[in-house]
Amino acid sequence: MSKTKERLLITFIVGIVLFYSFASVCAVGTNHISSVFYHKTSHDMCVEIGSIVLQCKKDPEITMVHKKDINNGQQEALFIVKNCVVSSRDCVAKIKSIESDADDRYHTKIHAAPDKQGLYVRITYDKQKYMVSCDTYYSIGLQPSMVFRVYNKKLLKKLQEHDDPLLRLASNDPPRIIIDCGHGGADAGAIGPSGVAEKTLALSLGLLLAKQLQERGYQILLTREDDRFLSLDQRTTLANNDDADLFVSLHANSAHNKQARGIETFCAIANLFKIVNAKLSNDQRMMRKNFVKKRYAQNSALAKLVQQSLIASAVIMQRDVKDRGVKHAAPQVLVGAMMPAVLVEVGFLSNEYEESFLLNKKYQEIIVKSLSYALDRYIKTFLK
Secondary structure, three states, rough: HHHHHHHHHHHHHHHHHHHHHHHHHHHHHHHEEEEEEEEEOOOOOOOOOEEEEEOOOOOEEEEEEEEEEOOEEEEEEEEEEEEEEEEOHHHHHHHHHHHHHOOOOOOEEEEOOHHOOEHHHHHEEEOOEEEEEEEEEEEOOOOEEEEEEEEHHHHHHHHOOOOOOOOOOOOOOOOEEEEEEEEEEOOOOOOOOOOEEHHHHHHHHHHHHHHHHHHOOOOEEEOOOOOOOOHHHHHHHHHHOOOOOEEEEEEOOOOOOOOOOOOOEEOOOHHHHHHEOOOOOOOHHHHHHHHHHHHHHHHHHHHHHHHHHHHHHHHOOOOOOOOOEEEEEEEEEHHOOOEEEEEEEEEOOOOHHHHHHHHHHHHHHHHHHHHHHHHHHHHHHHOO
16 A cells, blocks of 8 residues: 555544544533423413423533513513433424413423524513423432423412412312322333232222222322323323322332332422522512422421321231331422322332232222321311
8 A cells, every 4th residue: 555545544544533532522512301291280270380391311501591571461581401402202292292282371492592502491471470480300210300380470479478388279179189090001110020010009009099088078080090001291280280189199119129128208399409590580589489398398298197107007917017218309290290299109019028918908908098098187287
């Protein structure tokens, strides 16, 4: 090979290496949206009327570009998520469905920012009636997430003026409870050593709990009454549109460690969320802070009652039941539910010993009665 050709070949190889190195650096610097959720209500009875959740591959860098008046009393809040893109077809489809869901309350548009700076999240709303904020947090799987919330200003102010924990315009009479039977359809959830699926156990417990609570005089709605798939935001939308007073999601746990066992109850708390500067006025900031404090205090009170009741009852049959306590985390159903909400893990299906109890009809009755008692006690203490 001549020296000229050799030099050209070396130059070509170096160019290829530099190109892929640069591409690799760019890929590393780019954040990707991995999941999109839309939690909403079709009415204005709740303080929070809608929220859009974007989950990322890594921590998002998000700032507010502007908040400006546009026309006819409308205001636009524009956020940018820097160096972020949407590449998943599922995420693109979900964003399109959110954009097409506009009504006279607010409208959301999510699209690429100019010059590939990142991702724009643009929310337009009636500034006399609503306000917008943004929080970042980590989901239950420690996935970086951001949630854009639309608030009803009238109810925020009403909540600010009252000491009672009002989260909606009025409570139902009798109170209405949403029972969310986890998983379903193609989503089996955990599978126990005997082959039983979490979705089957959750439905069984949910139907039993519905009957118990109806006997206590409560209105009940199950997110599913058979073996069907529902997305996480479909579940919260059902609850929000039904203007429920409480939301309880039923699950069974699983772990690689087959010795892991016990009962635990999850709830979301204020400390999990970090507010992004959304250019709120001092009054708006204080109203939001007051609402968040009261909202998540209710979650904690409900979770504590549920966990205590479950352990006190489970020990009747499972003498060595393990109390794993109340855990603070942000599963999607708890982020999107606009009422006091908990997620209950009734035990570990992956533990053969604990699975034997979970499949026992008498033990299921004990679990359900303890849940029914805890929900009833919460309502009579906090909602009456």
